[in-house]
Amino acid sequence: MGMSSDRAPALTRGPLSQQALMDLYAPPQESWVRANFVSTMDGRATGPDGLSGSINSPADKAVFDALRAFSDVVVVASGTIRAEGYTRLNTPDEWVEMRTAAGRAVHPPLVVVTGSGDVPDRVLEEGPDFGDVLVALTEQTSQDAVDRLTARIGKDNIIVAGKDRVDAATLLAKLRERGWTQVLTEGGPTLLGAWVDSGVIDEIDLTVRPLALGGEGPSILTGSSEALREARLLSVLSVEDDLMLRYQLSVSK
Numbered sequence: 106m107g108m109s110s111d112r113a114p115a116l117t118r119g120p121l122s123q124q125a126l127m128d129l130y131a132p133p134q135e136s137w138v139r140a141n142f143v144s145t146m147d148g149r150a151t152g153p154d155g156l157s158g159s160i161n162s163p164a165d166k167a168v169f170d171a172l173r174a175f176s177d178v179v180v181v182a183s184g185t186i187r188a189e190g191y192t193r194l195n196t197p198d199e200w201v202e203m204r205t206a207a208g209r210a211v212h213p214p215l216v217v218v219t220g221s222g223d224v225p226d227r228v229l230e231e232g233p234d235f236g237d238v239l240v241a242l243t244e245q246t247s248q249d250a251v252d253r254l255t256a257r258i259g260k261d262n263i264i265v266a267g268k269d270r271v272d273a274a275t276l277l278a279k280l281r282e283r284g285w286t287q288v289l290t291e292g293g294p295t296l297l298g299a300w301v302d303s304g305v306i307d308e309i310d311l312t313v314r315p316l317a318l319g320g321e322g323p324s325i326l327t328g329s330s331e332a333l334r335e336a337r338l339l340s341v342l343s344v345e346d347d348l349m350l351r352y353q354l355s356v357s358k
């Protein structure tokens with residue numbers, strides 16, 4: 106199949122207005138699962154300090170905020186929650202109106218995916234300017250951990266979604282039951298590997314930063330699968346030397 110002109114992805118050059126971000130990142134379907142990641146040009150998902158904060162940029166952050174603004178719920182695995190110092194989510198002022206006009210909560214709820222139940226206290230703390238937090242765990246999560254989490258966030262915010270691992274399709278079905286159909290995951294690589302393997306990811310939003318790092322470290326996707334999966338390029342946003350790519354993985358959808 107050749108690349109016909111009607112399939113040529115839109116190329117947009119920054120700097121970007123909020124309207125341009127809204128046009129570019131509006132979800133294409135009512136039910137859509139996205140994953141947002143940043144990578145160096147040599148494919149590394151973390152900088153020399155082992156974190157992604159050291160490889161991102163203002164343009165990447167603008168897209169990151171836009172993707173959150175379009176989501177009903179954000180899902181993040183506990184490894185990333187612990188490493189990156191996550192708290193509950195807070196919507197920047199400039200996105201609040203757009204969220205409320207669309208009938209979304211001011212701040213998106215955060216779902217933490219964990220087997221161990223090891224979720225840092227700072228994520229469980231309540232605050233008026235933050236969204237809810239839910240924890241997705243397994244039938245094998247220790248009773249001590251379940252009791253601690255239930256005492257902090259209440260049993261309605263605990264989702265059991267698998268026997269020994271949190272199963273992506275089961276979790277997504279439970280989120281849909283709550284009316285959350287626009288789902289964003291911010292990782293990390295272990296979670297993304299499992300979700301891609303399960304076939305639940307519709308779109309990967311990938312920022313490529315003009316950084317050559319070398320050495321060793323994870324790519325955006327780790328796991329056991331060696332299967333090649335082909336994606337379709339939906340759009341390209343170029344701001345200074347950064348590329349923000351939208352790839353559709355569920356090509357048949």
Ligand SMILES: NC(=O)c1ccc[n+]([C@@H]2O[C@H](COP(=O)([O-])OP(=O)(O)OC[C@H]3O[C@@H](n4cnc5c(N)ncnc54)[C@H](OP(=O)(O)O)[C@@H]3O)[C@@H](O)[C@H]2O)c1
Pocket residue numbers: 141142143144149150151155156157158181182183184185186188189218219220221222223269270271272291292293294295296297299323325327
């Ligand atoms: N470049 C980027 O865009 C980006 C994005 C995110 C993260 N990162 C980087 O990635 C690194 C973390 O990588 P990682 O692969 O360890 O992260 P991860 O996927 O966030 O965390 C892995 C941990 O999360 C829990 N988990 C993940 N999937 C699960 C499942 N299906 N069921 C149950 N538990 C599950 C498990 O923890 P427990 O059972 O122990 O709780 C597991 O050990 C950090 O350095 C972070 O900075 C980069």
